[in-house]
Amino acid sequence: MPGPLLHPGYDEEKLRKIAELLPCREVQAELLLALMGQPEHHSYPAIFIYGHRASGKSHTINMLMKELELPHVMVSCVECLSVALLFEQVLLSFFGADAAALLPRCPSLSDFVRIYRQQCSESPAKQTRYIIMEKAEMLRDTDANLLPALLRLQELVEDNVTVILLSEIVWDKFRPNTGCFEPLLLHFSDYSKGELQQILSKDRHPSYSAEFYSSYINILLGVFYSVCRDLRELRHLAALNFSKFCEPLEEGKVKESDTHKLWRNIEPHLKKAMQTVYLREVSSLQWEKMQEMEEKEAGAVRGLSAHTHVELPYYSKFLLIAAYLASYNPARTDKRFFVKHHGKIKKTNFLKKNEKTSNHLLGPKPFPLDRMLAIFYSVVDSRVAPSASIFSQISSLVTLQLLNQASHDDQLDAPKYKCAVSMDFICAISRTVNFDIVKYLYDFL
Known part of the structure; x- marks a missing residue:
């Protein structure tokens, strides 16, 4: 069981719940809480969180914001095709529809700052507001002054606001050539094999014991871990192939404890599934049809390595x-x-x-x-x-x-x-x- 997160500014019961919801990410959650500080105190202007895909960045920050009930807005840089949509979403979340309506049709950065400061004077922040930018690497393709402005938004709008950037690339490749305010950096490393085993084992099928599902996950990771560390992809593969793993058990040929026989049955199936890694468009039914097709053609491709x-x-x-x-x-x-x-x-x-x-x-x-x-x-x-x-x-x-x-x-x-x-x-x-x-x-x- 994960230990409770430690932070004097938040309720212990909420912190304990967050620790349960974030398996293997308690250290990163504690670091984030330390960087954010007390809710009513001024936080650091900008935090840059980076790590590979499906390493728990968005999930961790989401859980902290929702469970601690902190004022925040989640902005997807993929969905915000223009800066106008970005400005509108921030004003709408913090100050309501009336504030967002004040934006001109094609707002500039100065328009956004002016309206934000005006709204802050009318309703000052009682605690830190957070602007969370997912897929922040997309900001490199926008106006050259947008990223530097976001990094020092706290200074521009004179409000207790923190911008959190979530990215899959390191800050050295992200930093503008013209220079900017340096954010605090927090790295989310890839899950280790043991951590993936612990997380995936929580998704066990209700019809089978925890030990049985854990042994299945161990077999799955033995095949896929060398080529795939993506938690979402591994979870998808685990759900896709579990019925095949259980076939000998349902037919009464083996028992749950006969791990070696279950492994011999599922091994060729999992090796074939290697070609669907990261191919999330293929459903379970399509994958089964592809397998049947390959079995028919197996004789013709024996010469292929x-x-x-x-x-x-x-x-x-x-x-x-x-x-x-x-x-x-x-x-x-x-x-x-x-x-x-x-x-x-x-x-x-x-x-x-x-x-x-x-x-x-x-x-x-x-x-x-x-x-x-x-x-x-x-x-x-x-x-x-x-x-x-x-x-x-x-x-x-x-x-x-x-x-x-x-x-x-x-x-x-x-x-x-x-x-x-x-x-x-x-x-x-x-x-x-x-x-x-x-x-x-x-x-x-």
């Missing part, structure tokens, strides 16, 4: 297919292959009579990034909506030497790549996602 077949993510396979098509098809044929309503194209224009050499004999040709992405979105469209991690997967394919970068890093226009895999390799990859690549290759028309 475990590294390339099992552990290559789902979208990376389609990116590799798109890269192969871009390398071996002439650019003029893209409309014919990938545009659904391309109209009539005369065969004499599509096939040149003087083309006697196969593109596969000439080798892969470089292609721009935007062409590969256009082909990728065309071939993946009917399966799942593309995610935001596409560019990181392209970098991974380059690192694995499945793609080669054909242009220099300092080139101003779009980067160019070459596909570095063989025909047999790409055919095997295509079969795992049920894609007939031969129909889209110019040399095989």
Whole structure:
């Protein structure tokens, strides 16, 4: 059981409840309380909290604000597409709709500061107000004066207000070139394996004992911990695969204590699930269908190594297919292959009579990034909506030497790549996602 948080300015019962709601984050919660100080005292103007995704940053600050009933506003920098929305949300939360209505249609920073100061004079703060900015790295793309102003907002509006920035990047990469007020830094490290075991075990299924579910989580972490430390993703995978783990138990073949037999049953299933890590768009039903499809094609892909077949993510396979098509098809044929309503194209224009050499004999040709992405979105469209991690997967394919970068890093226009895999390799990859690549290759028309 977690020990109670210690802070003389807050109710002990509330602090004890917060400690229970924040397993493995009691140290960070105590540090935050120490930085925030007494509710009625002036707090530090700005706090910068950073750490990897799903490391408990937002959850910890949310619990502190709600359970201690502190005046605050949570602002998502992704949802606030303009500074006008940001200013409106802050004024609305602290001073009500009448104050937000005072903002002009296109407010400047000085308009926001003026209205905030005016409202403060009418209703001064009895305790510290907190403005919490989630995904704060998005602020780097806004007006150059916005971030420095937020960091010293307490001074500008002459109010007891603290701005808390939550980010996935370190402050050294965040700091504006023009300089600014330095916030206090607080790091949320990744959960250790033991901490993940403790947190995930709390989600146990009511039909099974705590020890049984804990042993399942231990098996799950044994497979996924080396490639995934994301608590939300691991929780998703645990819920997705638990029914498969329980199958021998429900059929009466084993007992709860037969961990070794349960492990042998679930091990191949979990290794197949490696390709759905961070692919949250795939539901349980879709994943089961994908597995059935792979089992049917298992005989055809025996020559493919475990590294390339099992552990290559789902979208990376389609990116590799798109890269192969871009390398071996002439650019003029893209409309014919990938545009659904391309109209009539005369065969004499599509096939040149003087083309006697196969593109596969000439080798892969470089292609721009935007062409590969256009082909990728065309071939993946009917399966799942593309995610935001596409560019990181392209970098991974380059690192694995499945793609080669054909242009220099300092080139101003779009980067160019070459596909570095063989025909047999790409055919095997295509079969795992049920894609007939031969129909889209110019040399095989």
